[in-house]
Amino acid sequence: MNSTIDLLKNHSSFRSFEKKPVSNEQRDTIFQAASHSSSFSLLQTVSIIRISDQALRKKVNNLCFNQPYIEEAGEFWIFCADFNRNHQMAPSVDLSYIEYLLIGTFDAGIMAQNALTAAESLGLGGVYIGAVRGNIQELSDLLELPEYVIPLVGLCIGHPKGEKPDSKPKLPQEIVMSENTYKPLDKDSLDIYDQQMKHYYENRSSRAPFTARTVKGWSDHIQDHLERSSLTFMKEYLNKQGFAKK
DSSP: OOHHHHHHHTOOOOOOBOSOOOOHHHHHHHHHHHHTSOOGGGOOOEEEEEOOOHHHHHHHHHHTTOOTHHHHSSEEEEEEEEOHHHHHHOTTSOOOSHHHHHHHHHHHHHHHHHHHHHHHHTTOEEEEEGGGGTTHHHHHHHTTOOTTEEEEEEEEEEOBOSSOOOOOOOOOHHHHOOSSSOOOOOHHHHHHHHHHHHHHHHTSOTTSOHHHHHSSSHHHHHHHHHHTOOOTTHHHHHHHTTOSOO
16 A cells, blocks of 8 residues: 555545634645546536635535535635637537536536545545535525536545544445446345444434434435435536536
8 A cells, every 4th residue: 555545545524623724835736636636538628716705705605505514625626617618619519418518517626636535635524525516506606606516515624623534334345346237235234334324323413414314224314315415406507517418
């Protein structure tokens, strides 16, 4: 093993931060690491909105269902799929095809992951905020996002407060990896994993999301989360921003 693999394997999300700023040098280092992420055909379809104004951060937090670490963290970045730049350079191209949305989403995910990995390598911590999509139209208006730009995920970065949370057990290789053809879910392996997650949830910090503290295992978590995660307005919003019409 090496230090990079150890860092990746020991990842855990921090939801509590010291009231201490991330230095300019640290911030720039994280950005430079993220900016060198892989990008589909070098289209570079990601923009980052750094929310540095505290009054604006509070408004953003209200739209993200009031998660205190959004305001506590030294940095809060919102990663957006951005084809607006490309559109300005190639205005004749029809960007309403779903493929362009997939490209932007994939690029943004890679860049966000590299940003967090870079932050962790500097001794900082972070947590992703998927709730930026919960009131996506209101957030887009607040951030003045133009056509062909959509917010996908937020990232809190800061100086961790308290002990490092235990890393979540992840699905075992025999469930995640198939060879040559897709294999059905192994229920025996899932039962074992459910018990591991049950133990993890029972011993998790009180600051963890409510559902993760109350469900019995991973299968229950999936049931609960999928039931409340269908954002019925998303297709209309994506179409309004110029995406996924075809």
